[in-house]
Amino acid sequence: MEIKTIREALLWASRFLQDAGTRDPRFEAELMIRHVLQMSRASFMASLPDPISVEAMQEVESLCRRRAKHEPIQYMIGEQNFYGRDFLVAPGVLIPRPETELLVEQIMLFASRIWNQGETLDLVDIGTGSGAISLTLACEQPSWKVSTVDLSPDAIAIARQNAARLAVENRVRFLQGDLVQPLIDLGEHVDILVSNPPYIPSRDVDELDVEVREYEPRLALDGGDDGLDCYRRICAALPDVLKPTALVGFEVGIHQAQDVAELMMQSGVIDEVSIFPDLAGIDRMVIGVRHKPNS
Structure with missing residues (x-):
């Protein structure tokens, strides 16, 4: 079939991806x-x-063939939208998920209850x-001083690029290290700590969908025997x-x-804990608050 128009390209790509069994053929075809x-x-x-050029159609076909092998479309096009902004993504970082936007919302909601608007945190x-x-919160809360920590140099490099794209690179500090160790080494304390750490039990990582298992970094997925090591x-x-x-x-x-x-409460410094579900009804966010003791 000779493909001459963008509509014909969309129909061809949709059918190709449908035959390949991808998750959302029409949407993915349009995106590519x-x-x-x-x-x-x-x-x-x-x-x-x-009309669509022969060269453009060849590029579309190449992307479709990669997607048919279950390569994540976000890595193919190099972007994923999160909280209304486009973030660069590559195989060195986990692809941001929509449910994580709910964590961002809960952090801002709880912060608004604890501190005054515009307070430096x-x-x-x-x-x-x-x-x-981190960069979404830096964009949404200009008065906050944001630090990021990651063990992976590749992740830090991508996060730096995203900070520059979002024009917050001068308000965000990037630290390489293992979980909270850089803060401890610096002797620093924070008002807000947020994390979406690896939480898949080790035995389950190899059972994940092929596009996650084969393409996303295991370092960002494997949470140890029961998935709770980082927590x-x-x-x-x-x-x-804190x-x-x-x-x-x-x-x-x-x-x-x-x-x-329970791990939060066992720390001895958290006074109240709340649990919130994601849009599928799965308990997904755990929020803890520490109250300053009355003097």
């Missing part, structure tokens, strides 16, 4: 064609009757990856890194919320 043609969605829809994001959490280590260190009034927010895996809430 828009990427090749560098079009917004509005421009794309208006341009469906327009120190926030650290442990295991920052692409920077989706144990972070919670054990909370007395050493200010007298503080907020802690975690994203957790399925069936982990109660265990993580």
